[in-house]
Structures are given as structure tokens and as C-alpha cells.
Amino acid sequence: xxxxxxxxxxxxxxxxYDDSEERLTSLFELTPDDGEIETTRAVFKALSNExxxxxxxxxxxxxxxxxxxxxxxxAPQSTVGSHLRELKDAGLVKTRRQGKWTYYRIGDTAxxxxxxxxxxxxxxTE
Amino acid sequence: xxxxxxxxxxxxxxxxYDDSEERLTSLFELTPDDGEIETTRAVFKALSNExxxxxxxxxxxxxxxxxxxxxxxxAPQSTVGSHLRELKDAGLVKTRRQGKWTYYRIGDTAxxxxxxxxxxxxxxTE
DNA sequence: CAAACGATTCGATATATAACGATATGGAAT
DNA sequence: ATTCCATATCGTTATATATCGAATCGTTTG
Numbered sequence: 001x002x003x004x005x006x007x008x009x010x011x012x013x014x015x016x017y018d019d020s021e022e023r024l025t026s027l028f029e030l031t032p033d034d035g036e037i038e039t040t041r042a043v044f045k046a047l048s049n050e051x052x053x054x055x056x057x058x059x060x061x062x063x064x065x066x067x068x069x070x071x072x073x074x075a076p077q078s079t080v081g082s083h084l085r086e087l088k089d090a091g092l093v094k095t096r097r098q099g100k101w102t103y104y105r106i107g108d109t110a111x112x113x114x115x116x117x118x119x120x121x122x123x124x125t126e
Numbered sequence: 127x128x129x130x131x132x133x134x135x136x137x138x139x140x141x142x143y144d145d146s147e148e149r150l151t152s153l154f155e156l157t158p159d160d161g162e163i164e165t166t167r168a169v170f171k172a173l174s175n176e177x178x179x180x181x182x183x184x185x186x187x188x189x190x191x192x193x194x195x196x197x198x199x200x201a202p203q204s205t206v207g208s209h210l211r212e213l214k215d216a217g218l219v220k221t222r223r224q225g226k227w228t229y230y231r232i233g234d235t236a237x238x239x240x241x242x243x244x245x246x247x248x249x250x251t252e
Numbered sequence: 253c254a255a256a257c258g259a260t261t262c263g264a265t266a267t268a269t270a271a272c273g274a275t276a277t278g279g280a281a282t
Numbered sequence: 283a284t285t286c287c288a289t290a291t292c293g294t295t296a297t298a299t300a301t302c303g304a305a306t307c308g309t310t311t312g
Contacts, residue, residue: 027198030184037176037183039248040241044179048170049270050163057163058156066289067138072153074135078272081290091251100279100288110247114240115166121236122165125217138288175300192259202302207260209300226258226309 046090047114051075051083055104056092056111063096063105172216173240177201177209181230182218182237189222189231 046052051073058064058072070080084104087093094107106112136150143149172178177199184190184198196206210230213219220233232238 027184027190027194030187031180031198032183036245036248037179039252040179040244041174041176043244043248043251044170044174045269048167048174050167051270053163053166053170054157057158058153061156064153065142067135067142068149068153071135071139071150072157076272077289078274078291079270082270082272085290091247097279097289100286102289108247108250110243114243114247117236117240117243118166118169119162121217121234121240122162122169124234125165125169171299177300203259204261204302204304205300208302211260223259223309226256226311228259 042090043092043114046086046092047118049083049086051080052087053115055083055087056106056115059093059104059106060112063103065101065103067101069104168216169218169240172212172218173244175209175212177206178213179241181209181213182232182241185219185230185232186238189229191227191229193227195230 047056054073055069058069064072066080066084069084070077073080073083084093087104088095092107092111093104096103096105139149173182180199181195184195190198192206192210195210196203199206199209210219213230214221218233218237219230222229222231
């Protein structure tokens with residue numbers, strides 16, 4: 001584990017700490033396992049697109065069918081479709097099929113919490 | 127505004143609603159303005175990378191210098207540097223310079239809230 | 253003030269993501 | 283069954299992001 005660190009990094013730590021080995025070990029304890037990082041990244045990745053954010057914002061009020069979302073995004077059907085699929089794959093929306101129509105809704109209210117916090121954070125960063 | 131909608135989308139809405147024009151107008155009210163969407167997107171984009179998530183997780187406990195973060199990521203200095211710059215540009219971390227070292231810390235606890243919610247959301251989606 | 257060293261930026265290449273026309277799928281109505 | 287329609291998927295091309303060696307910048311320290 002600790003011996004996977006590059007030479008230059010190790011040298012820096014050696015200079016910085018009396019017991020660099022111990023420090024390295026405690027540093028590595030700060031990092032979550034790969035699986036958790038990856039699932040977290042997938043959530044943020046799905047949220048990091050203008051069209052997908054617009055869809056989720058629109059779904060705050062309740063479910064909408066794909067064609068309504070298409071009107072909101074004002075983009076070609078294939079483009080909208082692939083974004084909806086991505087949101088669904090990420091678990092951020094759920095679908096309900098009624099006849100020819102597919103209705104989309106927010107999959108978990110935690111999604112709205114994420115949006116709220118990010119909006120506030122973005123505003124203060126501006 | 128409403129006349130920017132493509133022909134096929136309009137036709138679909140025409141079939142779907144008696145007053146498609148009114149429906150279109152109310153749909154457009156669901157979408158936030160471009161500026162807000164963009165700042166929100168910027169926050170999520172900065173968060174949608176394995177290395178950057180690892181950095182933020184590591185900073186939960188308190189500030190760390192760039193070289194320690196380099197040890198945690200175990201990546202070349204230039205790679206780590208560009209991720210740190212991106213986090214700083216997005217306002218997610220703040221820096222403090224002491225002598226030769228630059229110390230990084232979480233810029234706003236809202237960042238940790240975002241991470242917590244996304245981790246939980248990712249876990250249940252898996 | 254010059255050497256040393258960590259941090260930052262630059263530039264080229266590799267990889268990932270987005271867009272969207274064309275086509276397929278599946279339900280409903282005639 | 284055939285046709286129509288909403289949605290989903292595929293495949294290609296365009297755009298964006300990540301990586302990392304090399305060069306540069308800013309401080310500290312001798």
C-alpha cells in the first residue's frame with residue numbers, strides 16, 4: 001500500500017515528517033474505498049449537465065412525460081432521450097409507462113436536496 | 127420564446143393538450159434561468175471526478191498541504207495541481223500559504239453535505 | 253542574491269462525453 | 283394486421299476533459 005507512492009512524493013514527506021511512514025499510513029486512512037468513490041462520482045456526473053439539471057428542476061413540481069421534457073429542453077428527441085436514460089441509469093429519476101407515454105419523476109427527494117445545496121453554493125461562489 | 131420550440135415537439139403537445147400554447151408557457155416557467163443552471167452545473171462538474179472527490183474527503187478532517195494530497199492521490203504533481211486548481215476555481219476549497227507550502231481546506235461545509243447526500247444516494251442506487 | 257524546492261501553468265496526446273440523424277421498439281387505434 | 287405515434291437505441295462526428303512531462307513562477311533559506 002504505502003510503497004505504491006512515487007519516489008518524489010515519498011522524499012517530500014520524508015523531509016516534512018519525522019516518521020513519514022506513519023504519516024503516510026494515516027493519510028491513506030482518509031481516502032474511502034474505490035467503490036464508494038465511484039458511485040458518488042456517478043451521481044455527480046449525472047448532475048453535471050445543463051439539460052439534465054433542467055429536467056430535474058422541471059420535475060420538482062411532479063411528473064412529466066418525455067414529450068413535455070423535450071419541449072422544455074427544446075432539443076432533438078434523440079438528445080433528450082439519451083439524457084433521460086442517463087438520469088434513469090444513475091437512479092435519479094424513475095419512470096412510469098402509460099400507453100404510449102413515459103412519465104418521469106424524481107427518484108428520491110435527496111436529488112432535490114443536492115440541487116438546492118449546489119444552487120446556493122454556486123451562487124455564493126460566483 | 128414559445129415559438130423556438132421545434133415543429134415535431136409542438137405537434138406532439140398539440141395532440142396532447144387542448145391549449146398547448148398555455149401548457150407550453152407553464153412548462154417554460156419550470157426552468158431556471160441560464161445563469162443559475164450554469165453555476166449549479168459548475169459545482170457538480172467539479173465534484174464529478176475521482177481524484178477531486180478523494181481530495182475533498184481527505185480534507186474532511188482538516189487542512190492538508192499539496193504534497194500530502196499528492197501522496198493520497200498517488201499521481202504526478204502536475205495532475206494533482208490541476209485538480210486542486212479546479213476545486214479552487216469552483217470555490218469548493220480555499221487555500222492558505224505558509225512558507226513554501228500551500229494548505230488546502232474545505233471552502234464551505236455545504237460541500238460536505240453534498241458529498242454525504244451523494245454517497246447515500248449512490249449506495250441505494252447500486 | 254542565488255540555490256532549492258514546492259506550486260502552478262503550458263502543451264501535446266489520450267480518453268470520455270455530447271449531439272443528433274437514422275432506425276428500431278412497443279403500445280394503441282382503426 | 284396494419285398504421286400511427288411516442289419513446290428508446292444506435293452509430294458517427296464533434297466537443298470537452300484528463301493525463302502528465304516539461305517549463306515557469308514565487309518563496310524561503312543559506
